Amino acid sequence: MAKKMLPIALSNRHLHLSQQDIEILFGEGYELNKFKDLSQPGQYAAAEKVDIAGPKGILKGVRVLGPARPSTQIEVSLTDGFILGVTPPVRDSGDIAGSPSVKIIGPKGEVELKEGVIAAARHIHMHTDDAEKFGVVDKQRVKVRTEGDRGVVFENVLVRAHPTFALEMHVDIDEGNAAGVKNGEMVELIVE
Structure with missing residues (x-):
């Protein structure tokens, strides 16, 4: 047979943003700019990057993926979790309930994410x-x-x-x- x-x-650290969070981080009415297409049809790496701050440290220049999603989700490795000072649960995409909180820092504003940090299964x-x-x-x-x-x-x-x-x-x-x-x-x- x-x-x-x-x-x-291999998927490196990245995040998916809601349109509301895109506008807080980058400005009112802001639209993501395509940097390059990803393997999944309609998905792309955006030109935009943000910093993610946890209780212990910061991940600088984390790539945003587009298009906008209904809710913001950050996908990091367990090693990234050590840097941030959080323990991301291993979860399927979209399953963010009860996951750690962090701060997302953009050029125009910041988002205090109450939950949404996972290590993607x-x-x-x-x-x-x-x-x-x-x-x-x-x-x-x-x-x-x-x-x-x-x-x-x-x-x-x-x-x-x-x-x-x-x-x-x-x-x-x-x-x-x-x-x-x-x-x-x-x-x-x-x-x-």
């Missing part, structure tokens, strides 16, 4: 056609095997299948570096 292979990408974006080909469904948990000197098997990988998604696994920078993988490398999907 042929292996089920897909590309992996490892996940796979895939088109619904890919899900059918791989024999998986949306919200299923799978394993993914990497190759190389530091090869690992990632457990509890969330499948996110949608007609607008492009095939790619996302891990944070800590996980990717620990496994010795690089952006675009092929990894094996394991369904048990």
Whole structure:
């Protein structure tokens, strides 16, 4: 049986902002400026960056991703959490309830975020056609095997299948570096 292979990408610290928070940080009526497209259709890295301040330290120049979202969410690694002085829970995107608070500092204002700092759980974006080909469904948990000197098997990988998604696994920078993988490398999907 042929292996089920897909590309992996390392996700560095970033944040998604609500339109309300964009306007507080950058000015009334402000629209994000596209820096470059991301692998997921319609998603982009914005030219804008902000600083994030926690109880112990500051992360400077954190990239904003667009477009605007209904609520603000900051995605950092566990290492970033040590710098900030918070413990980000490992969560699926959008699950921010009860997560740590920090301050976001922009050129025109600041936002005291009551919750919203997470370490994004490892996940796979895939088109619904890919899900059918791989024999998986949306919200299923799978394993993914990497190759190389530091090869690992990632457990509890969330499948996110949608007609607008492009095939790619996302891990944070800590996980990717620990496994010795690089952006675009092929990894094996394991369904048990």
